[in-house]
Amino acid sequence: MLPSGVSMLWESCDPEPALRERFGFDGLDAAAEWVTAALAGTWDVTVRECPRLAISDQNVIAWAASDRGDLVVKWSRDTARFARLDTSTSMLRTLDRRGVPVAAPLATRDGRERVVLAGPLGDLSVTVLPELHGDWLDVGDLAAVHSAGAWLAKLHAAFPAAPGGSTSPLRPRLETWLETSDRGLVPTASARLSALLTRVPPLEDAPQFVHNDFRAANLLTRDSEVVGVLDFDEVAVDHRVGDLAKACVYLGTRFTDWRPTPPTVRTALREGYESVRPLSPGEAHWLEVLVLWQALMAVPGPEDPGGWAAAV
Structure with missing residues (x-):
């Protein structure tokens, strides 16, 4: 498991400035507040805590405990890849139905599997997945x-x-x-x-x-x-x-x-x-x-x- 707090998946830079400069969140608490509001308003999910977050280039993975179980919230600010991310996320539902051990995305209130939401520095493509354990x-x-x-x-x-x-x-x-x-x-x-x-x-x-x-x-x-x-x-x-x-x-x-x-x-x-x-x-x-x-x-x-x- 990755450490609590904010970390980098593979880059060697300081994660806190990276979170602020790339995504506009001034620390884990600010990111957790955004995640809590986004999941409540768009997915009808109540987040209890968001203990860790990892940055990978223009993407973030955040872990959240919620009333729907342990979740992984993924978002990207790379607008050029939004359409491709829509395709790969919707594919997870098909693979899940066909017996592949994947994390099938949680549907939003209106049935979508990935949505674009406003972040502090611009649009973010967001999906919510159940956390797989192993x-x-x-x-x-x-x-x-x-x-x-x-x-x-x-x-x-x-x-x-x-x-x-x-x-x-x-x-x-x-x-x-x-x-x-x-x-x-x-x-x-x-x-x-x-x-x-x-x-x-x-x-x-x-x-x-x-x-x-x-x-x-x-x-x-x-x-x-x-x-x-x-x-x-x-x-x-x-x-x-x-x-x-x-x-x-x-x-x-x-x-x-x-x-x-x-x-x-x-x-x-x-x-x-x-x-x-x-x-x-x-x-x-x-x-x-x-x-x-x-x-x-x-x-x-x-x-x-x-x-x-x-x-x-």
């Missing part, structure tokens, strides 16, 4: 990792149909990245990626909604089983094997604890995934390519205390 995924527990892989496959099956249009084809996307965006931090790995791209088969899999941030910080477990999948704010349309590859690379990351995922953990995640949905031969080839690509993009730079370059 422990963040420990990648040292391979049984829990296997469960996570299985739930990723079930999640892919449960997502609603994506709108028309498609993401850019994978091969040109990676070739363009190698030509224009590769920083050359691990040249031998870049050369290996280039060679793999010349012989990987076409991927016969239609893009669909994917989680796009499936990692330890967004997975709750109990007794080595996943009991909660969190944070759908980064949902995207892409290939399922790409989502699995990204999870293989980033699964072990939590907030400021940012380290590569060990090979044994990647294997357990894949085995869990394939226990529900076996990869096609083409997907299996592409998984190797996409894991290497994601691992290259994860290398932060010449200063690499987490050892990302060595793990490629």
